[in-house]
Amino acid sequence: MARWNGSWRYALIWWVGVTGVIGLLALIVWGLSGKDGLQTGANLAQLVSVVLVVPTLLVPLWLWRRRLSGPSVLTSEQVSLAKDALAGLVEQQWKTEATRRSLDDPDPIPVIWRQTAATAVMDHPANLTPGVQRLTASSDDIAALTGKFRSMRRRRLVILGAAGTGKTTLAVQLVRELLATRAAHPGEPVPVLMPVAGWDTEVFPRLHQWLASRLDQDYPALRSPDLPARMGEELAVRGHILPVLDGLDELSPAVQQAVIVALNRSLADTDQLIVTSRTAEFAEAVDGAGDVLTSALVIEPQPVTPKTAAAYLKRCLSPQPAAGWEQTLSVLRTAPATTTGPDPGKTLAAVASTALGLWLLRVIYIDGRIDPAPLLDPGRFLGPDQLRGHLFDQLIPALIATRPPSTDPADPFRPHRHHDPDQARRWLAYLARTMTHPPDGSPPTRDLAWWRLAQTTRSITTTTRLAFGLAFGLVFGLVFGLAFGLAGGLTIGSWPSHEPGFANLRLQGREALLTRRLVFGLVVGLVGGLVFGLVGGLVGGLVFGLVVGLVFGLVVGLVVGDHRAWLAYLVATYRLAWAGHLPRTLMPFLDDAHRLGLLRAIGPIYQFRHAEFQDHLAADPRGGRRA
Template identity: 25%
Template sequence: MKAKRRTGQRARTSLILGTCILLVLCLAYVLSSGEGAESLSDRLDVVMMVIAVLALVSPFFILLRTAGATAAEDEADLARRLGQAVARAEPLTRSHMGGDRVPVRVSFTFRPSPHARSATRPLVPNGTLDGLVADYWAVRPRRLVITGQPGAGKSVLARAFVAEFNESRAEEEPVPVLLPLGDWGRQELFRDWVVRHLVRDYGCTRAHAAQLMDSGLVLPVLDGLDELDEPGVLLPESRAQQVLDALTGYQSGLEPAPVVLTCRTDLYDALEASGRPMLDAARVEIDPMEAQEAVRFLAMRQDAIRREGQWRPVLDELRAHPQGVLARSLSTPWRLVAMATAYEQVNDPGELLGARTEQDATDRVFARFIPASVRAVDEEPRYSPERVHAWLHQLALQLESRGGGANTLVLPELARSPGALRARVLYAVTVGFLALVTLRVFLPDASQGSLGWGSVLLVVGITVTALLLLRPGGIRLLPHAAMGLPPWRSPLWAVAAKAAVTAHSRRGVLMLSVLPTLVLWRALAPEWLGGISDWTMALAILPTLMLYAVLVAGQALDAAVMGPSGWLRGGALVALVLLCPAGVIVGLSLRAGLGLDTVLPPLVLLGLLYCALSGDTVMYLCWLLVHFRRVPFRLSRFLDWCHVAGLIRITGGVYQFRHREFQEWLARHPIPLTRPTAPARDPATARTP
């Protein structure tokens, strides 16, 4: 193993050195004193030459990054870094537990298994949220299924498990990772799916993620088995059954690999009755929340103490009728928390006493939930409740249009959703237009020699690479994990700068600094040392070098620290890195009195190269243009604000609505304060629960 690692390191070092030598030779040839870059047209050729070489070399770096040679790191160190990323990405905030000092009490009970292949259970289980990790350690093999009614707190229990397990994890123990099951495809292996999420959500390289999986250092905590299928799907043909079959065969050597799964009670009962549940697992059932717990939770909140007169009728109704309409509508932690938030400070909770059905009470709560959440963020909120409702309605429709219980909102994938054909067409038209303009410039030169044909082939290659991004599995010259950046004013930038010059990444930083150093040397050095002593040129390219340094520093951080919108900031920075030389070209051309025919070719080529380097960003912008006025143009900023307001939750690198029930309600109600309507799903016609 060590010999393979040394071989991989030598291969990586040789490729990096060869690339740098190639760049040095190219620059030495085109920038040599005498005939190299004395005229403006030659300087423009230099810029295009450097861009062309970088475009040719970039795929080799990407292939090298995903090769097995990069996996030659200590597994304990990889697990430690993944654990840090998970801890930052999955904090157990107050909003998950009720938004007040007094949380909702969640308890559970171990249920006996109807089949012989079940895990051993603890003799004296704790049965509480705080004791879940201790109960899990007593399970052999370590496979656990968490079941409960809709809104019972399965996701909260899973999130609490991840946070507490990760906090007490020893070096040799696996890292718990919360993964939403919504995007697991039927043809994708479970291992490959987990690896994809580790790369997308937590910034791991594909080789490192595969190494952690193969070493058994990842504990998948799978949330949302009940959200995979639409009602009416036969159980043997359902995606949920496929997941259970895959997990039954998920092994660590000869033993069942550890895994935690959440599912709705009625669906898992049906899967167990069908004879194909997940084997070698213990099952816990979240206890129903009784009316006295709802009374205790509501009575202890600050608003109930301050406005005792308005809350007393509600509490009296819950005490007097523990099985009434109001008690049944508040029978889950999620609904109870939503109700407490909706009637905080200003709204009168007594209006719920007039609800005749559970659906009526739920509609009244959700109608108040968004305005109350918006008001809780700021006294003068950035967005009005009406606009927030309308925008979230559009996003809910986007998820519902995908079918299959989609509940994850990944911004780079919006343009690839089934209803985003116009956005993809707009992107293809943009790339085609840039390619045609560029080819029209280079085709007349192709007949004069091989250099012209080489330029044409380069343009065609960049165009094909940009168009391949239309496919979900298209080749990316810059993966999302390599482009993610923290917020511009974040203190994480100091951490990134320090991490970029540590012993672990110092060699890579030095290698990446060769090209900027040579370009800056050429601009500042005297002529007898191969430079041109042009301080104007040096000042012009200095912003590009600074942005380049910021991009290198940002890659030293984990993607989970940057959040789901970190890739978008990285794409914006790549655009600035290419925009600065474009500005230099325009400035020099105007100063020299040259026309549009001289300025246009490098500008168009830069735009085409940006589509190849950051096509996901361009497609995302196309999607925003197509959905203009339906969603805010700064959508990531809006979703981050919704996360603070408690309307959206962040799981790894994706956004999710606070609850699936809330998502479905928004999809049915385009206008705030809409009167109750019929449910979207009719249980009488469903074959799967």
């Protein structure tokens, strides 16, 4: 009902505005047709310009004040509605990711997690919840771990582990299970997983300030007209969000320490928290910060045993596996713990001892239906690093081969287009190098944000600025001269640093909304153009004035507003595509890479599915070309 009332209200305002503009134009035409047409038209133009300018100035002011004022008191119904909406979005987001990762096919990889033995990284036992100490849990029984998490007096958990051991996967499993069972636990906060690498503690000293900013950016549904203003901030500040902060180790050591200090300063007694990090980096951060995370239980994974790894791979095989698998699994089960020189069984067991290694073996050799015999070749791989590198090299062609394109909307886990594996690797390798070694000198990152592409790649050069300025001058010089061209050329330099207002690139189901916005933008442009044009009509006539007004509106529209990040992105992608580094249509390619399982999406940000995969591509000395 509220949505209908809002739509009716906007429709009424729309039609009143359009009718008013038509009426004013008719008035001007009537004035021009009289005895003293030109003079009367000029006088009417001045009057109309005032009539149009006043609402133009007052409406934004009214909207701004309405946004700031908002309701002073939130009702429990409004909070419940916002939490339900957010929970639904997060649940669907990670259900999709879990399907693309094959987390539940046939079951999650059975990684055992135990409380860490490193007492220096965890709070005093007296500050932890009695009964959860000496915790043991398995990834294939996430319900049990979730129950233990809920039993904590302070629900705070740190998930440690080496690269590829399944830290993020366990965090995703916890988020999904908490959401799936929240109906039986009313009042619980909504778990939201986000990369902690985006937290600048100098800009946002408190955790809840940053959470509010990320919720506003990643979940624009919280800005719905049906909800009060600043809903994301209200949820964060009031403790209705369980932040799941992924990848603390991806920050610089100084920033990791600052985050730990900021977390301890931000958390109140009932605030909940889940953090993931590599073990060594977390230990160094805690030591540098001089404190641990208060009341947080710290767990670490145990290596997957050869027998467990062989049993999991067998469950992934068909009931009638291809020749060679029985021998491969037999060698894996009986892999020696120690041996002299390279041993295929020991190398295979070392790779299969992590969740990442098991997943790679499954995707490439089982899903890809490749003969596993080379895995047992004594001279093929000298150690785990060589075998893992081989698996990373085969990952892109394997996923492209096993997931052919489909345009069926009911099949969201297949790409929309076919991609050449070598070309896809070159493009992904360029992105990996740009993220790991940004040309602009900024710190390495795991986050691929489209609005930062122009800045990190330094795509807008001095030549680009001059070309853009000259283009403005040539196109609009007949009306306004070179001044507007130079203005455009100067302002483009700042576009890469702009944050986007909001970018939702999906068209399906949004045609009506986009059409309304387009028509609204055209009307605003025309009204602004008419105001300028009618004033110009005093000296050059009504027709000339309208042309001038429209051009003026176009120029101002290009250099003013939240869309400049998108324009900078377009300039960057044109230049990078011309140089062969990226596809011309980058967004569809990223979407397909996500559907293939090469990337994951967190809000508007893409990440490589595994940090080790990004590092492998970034370090590729062949420039992204497969041997």
